[in-house]
Structures are given as structure tokens and as C-alpha cells.
Amino acid sequence: MNCIDMIKMNFPDIRIDLNKVETDYQLYEILEYLKGTYELSFDILLTIIAVDYTDYVELIYPLLSTYLNEQVNISTKVKNEAKSVTSIYPGAYFDECEIYDLFGISFTGNKKLKRLFMPSSWIGHPLRKNYELKDTRLSWNE
Amino acid sequence: MNKMTLNLGPQHPSTHGVLRLILELEGEKVISCEPDIGYLHRGMEKIAESRSYIQYLPMVDRVDYLCGFFYSYAFCNAVEHLNHIEVPQYANYIRVMMMELNRIASHLLWLGTYLLDLGAISPMFYTFRERESILDYFEKITGQRMMYNYFVFGGVRHNILYFDDVLNIVNNILFKINEYENLITDNPIFLSRTKGVGVISKTKALDWGLTGPNLRASGILNDYRMNMEIYDDIEFDIVLSNEGDCYSRYIVRIYEMRESVFIIKQCIDWLKSNKVIPDPVKFSHNEYQKGEIYSFVEAPRGLTLCYLNSVGETTPYRLKWRTGSFYSTQILRDILKGVSLADIMAIYGSLDVVLPEVDR
Secondary structure (H helix, E strand, O other): OOHHHHHHHHOOOOEEOOOOEEEOOOHHHHHHHHHHOOOOOOOEEOOOEEEEOOOOEEEEEEEEEOOOOEEEEEEEEEOOEEEOOOOOOOOHHHHHHHHHHHHOOEEEOOOOOOOOOOOOOOOOOOOOOOOOOOOHHHOOOO | OOEEEEEEOOOOHHHOOOOEEEEEEEOOEEEEEEEEOOOOOOOHHHHHOOOOHHHHHHHHHHOOOOOHHHHHHHHHHHHHHHHOOOOOHHHHHHHHHHHHHHHHHHHHHHHHHHHHHOOOOHHHHHHHHHHHHHHHHHHHHHOOOOOOOOEEOOEEOOOOOOHHHHHHHHHHHHHHHHHHHHHHOOOHHHHHHHOOOOOOOHHHHHHOOOOOHHHHHOOOOOOHHHOOHHHOOOOOOOOOOOOOOHHHHHHHHHHHHHHHHHHHHHHHHHHHHOOOOOOOOOOOOOOOOEEEEEEEEEEOOEEEEEEEEEEOOOOOOEEEEEOHHHHHHHOHHHHOOOOEHHHHHHHHHHOOOOHHHHHO
16 A cells, blocks of 8 residues: 555545645644554654745655655645654754744744754844845845 | 863864864763754855756755765756756766766765874875876866766756776776775774774664665665666665664775766766767746656765755745755764764764755
């Protein structure tokens, strides 16, 4: 059985897009299921991708199974707060810090959130679409 | 005993870049380690949002200057998939050949500097000598030693390749790898600095997101080249080692170089027997499709992901780089606990971290 079918069977509320699985509120449970089920063993969280769509931010979790040699993407939509997954994948720590730094999303459950790239005194979150660019060299196209 | 906080870096010669480790020490023993990164943050992802695809293409080599071809490939592959651009088979083989040569150059640099970190100076001169022969070849083909800008959407920039040069280089390297092994592999000082040092267990490697040679050195069979289309017709073995210590990470990289030579020879055989001139790329730079693309490539420092999100404009809506070194740095928080101060550089060096790749 295909791994997407297995997720669909256990979590009927998900939507399946072309190359990702979308969920509204069950992200933590799905990740726990994908890592914990022996036949699936999605044991590596590759990264967390955040995309700012101005009225919400989409978080995409690409997972890799070394057992099946397959890859699956789980996505969810958040406003300004999300649940940390560091208890399932400790490697998500730096990713969550990065998103906190560049998108301003705080992760509940991650106690040591810090600014990873920008200085701690920096104001604003650079990868947000409403972030004002003060450096004119960034807009060479005009 | 009193605890002491020690700042290692940002300008420490063994970090080969700018990494700061905030260490808490009890005597010689490390209690906790907190990597502080971001000194080389150039905002590669933000810059992508304000430039057209073709303007951004020369910049992707700079994400990791030691293996520019892999990053070019990941980005070109993403744009090609987005816009349904066909890549001729000929170009695919050239890409594989260039990437594998680049992998050898990257591993050679790692080998030299790692031995330098451990206190052996001469291996660096030997490995740089061989690496230079590869870089000279790259210069001949692309005009650049490190920032190639050679892959373009739909193929490669031009296909004048000097196959005899490549064969000479790889045959020489195959011979020299044996020489390095004679020098290093059974060296008692090297063994005592690396055997059983910095052991990363299977579960730890997976939990912290290690990929590439570091993961294979912990005994997990995972190589994304198996899933990549351009490697479909190419035979190669995946190098595995079970111990997960610094020594097995060294062994994995040494054998991977030999595998790369094997792959390069297959590519040359194919390219010599199929004299195909690629069609000129037919692709307008003003029409871009909408969509999301995940483009993976197995780079020398781990699995690299280029996530491209387009809404149909001339610039990407969002571009994200996933790099192997980012996670190799992160794992230091865990594996440095309990090791002695003198072993930090032996462990950190063995993970093959390149800082521009971490900070992007």
C-alpha cells in the first residue's frame, strides 16, 4: 500500500495535493504516526519550509524514509503561532529558530527559540512579504 | 569543580569559516555546546525574491563555493521541472560528470584540511595538488575555478569537453588515493585521534537530520542518487560504514571518491559513443508557470533541497535551500556533550561543515 493511502486511511481529514499532504490541525499526530509506524519509518525531517502568503503562513515538512527510500511532504497553515515538533524530531530545533527569526512565528513547546541568523536586536522579520527593504541595491530590476 | 564558559571562534582557524561555539566546560570536559551561526548570512533566499531566474542563476554557485555544480543543478532542475523544459540526454551526462568531478574536488579539500586540523600538515599539500588539477580542468571548460555558472536552464552552456584531460585526471587521482591511504589509513597517530571518537549512533544521526556521507558512516543506507533520474543508467555502489566515528566518516569519503571516478568513466564512455549535439535551448525567459517544485540532489555534504514556489511572475515567490551542513552543525549540540576539549576539532572537522552553506 502506498504511504499516502495509509495516511489517508488513518487521517481522513487531510487533503492531497499534487506533491504534498495538507492538514489543518493534525500535523503533530501525522508526524508522530509517520515516524512511529514501522512499515513507514519516516525517520528524517529534512527541513521546514515556510511560505508567506500575506494572510497566513504555510509550513511544509518534507520527510524522508530511509527504510522505504521515499519522500513525502506534509503541510499546514498557521498565523503567528505553531506547535513545535522538536519532541518528535530533535533536528527541527534549528529550523524552528530560523523560521522564528525570518518569519516571526513562535513555536510553542520549543523553549530555546532564538534569532539564528539576524542579530538579536534586529527589528522585523526579513522573509515576510510586508518587510520593508531599506537597501536599494536589492531592487535592481526597476 | 567550577564551570567555565569558553568561546570557540568566530575567528578560529579550525572552523574554516566563521562559526562560534559557546562551550560550557568542567575542566577539560565539555558539558554543553551551543553553536552560534549567522556570521555569513547573505540572505540568499530573500535576494531570490527580487531577481529574475536568470539573474539569480550565477548566485547559486555561491551558496556553497566548494560544490557549485550541485547547487546549479538543483536550481536548474527546479526551473526546468516548473516550466517543463526538456533536457537532452547528452547534457545530463555532462552534468553528472561535472558533479562527480566536483564531489572529488570537495572531498579532497576536506581530506587535506581535516588532516591539518589533526596536526598533519603535508597531506594538505598533496590533496590540494590533485584538487588543483580538477579546478584547472573546470577553468578550461567553464572559465572559472569555483563559481562556474555552467549549467543553464535546459542544458549546459557549451559542450566542448576534453575527455582525455578528464581521463588523465581521474586515473591519476585513483592512483593518488592509494597513496593517501598508505599515508593516512593505518597511521597510528591518525587512528588514535579518530577511532572511537565522536561516535554518532544510528538513531542520533536520523533524529538530528544528518544526510550524505555522515549518515552513511553511521551505517544507514541512504543515497539520494538512487532516486535521481539522471543517475538511472549509471552503476555505482553506495559506501557504508557501521561505526559512526570520525574514522568511518574518513573511510566513507575515501571510497566515495573511488566510486565517483567509476561514475565519471561511465559518463565519458557514453559521451564518446553518442556524439549528440544538444538542441539550442528554446525557452522564453518571460513566461513562467505556477507551481511548487522540490528539487533534490545528493551533494558532497548531504542532501540538498531547492524548494521553488512560483506564482507565475518573472521572479520566484519563495525559494528555500536545504543544505546538509546546517544539520551537521546542529548535531554538535548533542554529540559534543562529554567529550574533551581537544577532540572538538577532530569531531567538527570530520563532519565536513562549510559555513557559507550553513548560513546561506
